[in-house]
Amino acid sequence: MQPARSTVVAIYRAAGDDAPSRCKMVPTDSQAFAIRGERCGGVRAWYWGVSRLLLEQANSSKFATAIRLDDRIRWIDVPGPCD
Amino acid sequence: MRLTIALLLVAATASADPCTDAQVTPRLSALVHARRFADAHHAATDLRVQCGEQDSWRLLDDIALLRLEDRPYALADLVTLHVPAADVVLAWAYVTNGDDQAAHAVVQRLPPPRQAALLALAALSDEDDFAAAATRLPGDLAPRAAALGRRYHAARVKSPAFAGVLSAVLPGSGQLYSGSLQAAAVTFVLNSLFIGATVELARDKQYVTAAAAGTAASFFYIGGIINAADLSRRRNRVAQEPVADELEELLVPEVGGTLTP
Numbered sequence: 346m347q348p349a350r351s352t353v354v355a356i357y358r359a360a361g362d363d364a365p366s367r368c369k370m371v372p373t374d375s376q377a378f379a380i381r382g383e384r385c386g387g388v389r390a391w392y393w394g395v396s397r398l399l400l401e402q403a404n405s406s407k408f409a410t411a412i413r414l415d416d417r418i419r420w421i422d423v424p425g426p427c428d
Numbered sequence: 429m430r431l432t433i434a435l436l437l438v439a440a441t442a443s444a445d446p447c448t449d450a451q452v453t454p455r456l457s458a459l460v461h462a463r464r465f466a467d468a469h470h471a472a473t474d475l476r477v478q479c480g481e482q483d484s485w486r487l488l489d490d491i492a493l494l495r496l497e498d499r500p501y502a503l504a505d506l507v508t509l510h511v512p513a514a515d516v517v518l519a520w521a522y523v524t525n526g527d528d529q530a531a532h533a534v535v536q537r538l539p540p541p542r543q544a545a546l547l548a549l550a551a552l553s554d555e556d557d558f559a560a561a562a563t564r565l566p567g568d569l570a571p572r573a574a575a576l577g578r579r580y581h582a583a584r585v586k587s588p589a590f591a592g593v594l595s596a597v598l599p600g601s602g603q604l605y606s607g608s609l610q611a612a613a614v615t616f617v618l619n620s621l622f623i624g625a626t627v628e629l630a631r632d633k634q635y636v637t638a639a640a641a642g643t644a645a646s647f648f649y650i651g652g653i654i655n656a657a658d659l660s661r662r663r664n665r666v667a668q669e670p671v672a673d674e675l676e677e678l679l680v681p682e683v684g685g686t687l688t689p
Contacts, residue, residue, distance in 0.1 A: 395651025396658055399615055403608035403655075408662040423497045426526075 369401055371412065371419040385427035397422065447479035453687075456488045460495075460685030468492040468685075483511045484687055490514075491683055494521050513682045516542055520680050523550040541566045545679040548573060552675070555581045569678065576675045583667040586660035595656035599649060602656025606663055615652040622648055 368374055374397055382390040400408065400422060409420040446452050452475065459468035472489035475482070486509055493502035499521070506518045515537050522531035523546055535546050544564045551557035555577070562574040586606055595602025600616030603609075622645035629638035677684045 391647055392651045392654055395647050396655035399603065399611045399652065399655040400658065400662075402614045403603065403606075403611035403659055405608075407607055407666060408659055409666070 369404065369418075369420055370397070371414060371421050372423070374398065374401070377422065377424050380424045381427075384424070389427060393424070446475055453482075453484050453488075456485060457685040457687060460488050460491055463495070465492040465495040469496065483509060483514075487511060487514055487517065487687065488685060491517055491685065494683075499525070513687055516546070516680060516682045519546050520549070520676075520683050545569070549676065549679050552577070552580065552672070565679075572678060573675065576671055576678065580668050580671040580675065583671055584664045585667055586663045588657040588660040588664075591660040592653050592657035595653045599652045602653065603659060606656060606659035608659055611655065611659065615648070615655070618648045619645065619652060 370377070372380070374394065377397055378390055378394045381393050385393070401420075404420045409422055411418050411420055413419075456468060456471055456475070459465075459471060469489055469492040472485050472492065475485050476489070486505060490502040490506050490509070493499075494517070503518070503521060506514050506521070515534055519531055519534040519538065522528075522534060528550075531546070531550060535543050538546065544561070544566065548558060548561035548565060551561040558577045558581075559574060562570055562577055564570075565573055591602035591606050593602075594605050595615070598616075599619035600612040600614075603612035603615050622641055626638050626642040626645050629635075629641055
């Protein structure tokens, strides 16, 4: 599922890329959603998106590796294969 | 006096020149070994820009990029790199990504002891297959790898399938089993709200709104099942990772930054 190519999307992306993200995850939820959307299709990206939000709630060193980025601790979750 | 100072400056500059400093490659290797992959990649990029291409820098950069999940560039570069360790790293990259056909093609080019090491690593997910593959390793590698393999499988503490089934029966219970009270609570509350709303709206014969709430409920329900299984998988991976690293260091020292095993 490709996001619509419009000025609004372009502005959102430009602003999002420049502003430091407050998301606890690396890549951010929207970046992960876009990656999964491209790789696995829209429906699966939504399911995994919900799973990602729950992971964000759960996150601790029991489930993921932390790194320091922009002076904050972030949890790494690189989107894997589609299954 | 001026001449002495100038000579000293030239000497200092020469010794600090990374392009000629023999310690640069071991330092880069040490960064990879310390798992400082982003630092290793930046250092390798600087060296390649300032000093030109060198096979060992390219290889270490590719290992760092593979660890940083930037696979396409690293794989394309490894294919063009004609040093023995590059094939080992390439085979490892395919093996760990589950790309069996490509891994098989590259492994065929390696000498038998390295083939055995990579095939053992490829069989790591299955306890019996790994035990069988470990017996084909040369010398004292076999018992050490077998012992690490047993530790690796003993570190698996949760069943992703069971977590998924639990969450399907009662949303949130799979998360609780996996060890996250917060995710369990959020899953339970969200599913209760959306499923409850769907039922209430259907009872009130507001079918369009009920369908919308039901669609949202399905995302939270299925997303919850996926999350429960994912949390269990992650829990296992975090527990198994130190042993997997030891095993990798034993079987494929090149990917830990050791270029001449």
